[in-house]
Amino acid sequence: MVEVEVRKGNITQVEADCLVNAANSLGYMGGGVAGALKRAGGEEIEHEAVAKAPIPVGEAVATTAGRLKARYVIHAPTMERPGGPSSPDKVKAATAAALRTADACGCKTVVIPGMGTGVGGVSPRDAARAMVEAIRAFQPTNLERVVLLDLNDEMVAAWQEALGEAKA
Numbered sequence: 001m002v003e004v005e006v007r008k009g010n011i012t013q014v015e016a017d018c019l020v021n022a023a024n025s026l027g028y029m030g031g032g033v034a035g036a037l038k039r040a041g042g043e044e045i046e047h048e049a050v051a052k053a054p055i056p057v058g059e060a061v062a063t064t065a066g067r068l069k070a071r072y073v074i075h076a077p078t079m080e081r082p083g084g085p086s087s088p089d090k091v092k093a094a095t096a097a098a099l100r101t102a103d104a105c106g107c108k109t110v111v112i113p114g115m116g117t118g119v120g121g122v123s124p125r126d127a128a129r130a131m132v133e134a135i136r137a138f139q140p141t142n143l144e145r146v147v148l149l150d151l152n153d154e155m156v157a158a159w160q161e162a163l164g165e166a167k168a
Contacts, residue, residue, distance in 0.1 A: 003145045004135060006159045011149055012040035015069035017107035018062065020098045022115040023075035024082045027053035027061075032118040037073055041066030049075045057090050060097035062105050070111075074101050078116035086120025088130040095134035103143045111147045114155040128158035129165075 011019055011033060021034050027049035029038040038046050048063035052075075055061050060076035076098035078086040094115050102110040115131055116122035122130075135146055148159045 006148045016109045016111045018072040019070045020112040023077045025077045025080045033113045041068040058093035060101040086116035088126045091116040092130035092134045095131045099138045109145045114150045124155040124158040128162040132162040
């Protein structure tokens with residue numbers, strides 16, 4: 001089982017093997033975390049993601065991290081179209097896909113933001129539960145640590161609550 005750490009912070013500022021983007025299936029990086037990753041890391045991240053699209057919900061692709069302090073950005077769609085709706089099931093599938101992809105890339109540490117909680121419309125509490133379920137079910141080969149990181153206090157608290165429930 002992987003070690004899980006919850007932190008408040010900016011995903012564009014952290015150093016890790018890979019950073020996760022709660023993507024759309026087309027690979028476009030518009031707003032939210034995706035837009036922040038593109039602005040901080042460079043347009044080449046989006047160009048590579050779009051070239052690998054379509055990416056079905058439940059799958060993920062790794063791209064360059066550009067200028068970010070990571071080896072990869074993992075694009076794990078929580079929605080089919082930019083700005084489309086998500087759901088806890090899609091969040092769970094996207095989280096599992098991100099973990100599998102990070103593990104397959106040989107990553108030891110992955111940083112994951114709140115998935116599906118922006119334009120996807122999933123509540124932080126529902127997203128946190130779905131994400132923690134996916135993390136607890138994951139059997140890693142290489143991955144050692146998952147950092148759940150978000151700027152939103154409500155998301156951070158929801159992860160802490162979901163992890164507490166998972167231990168009980």
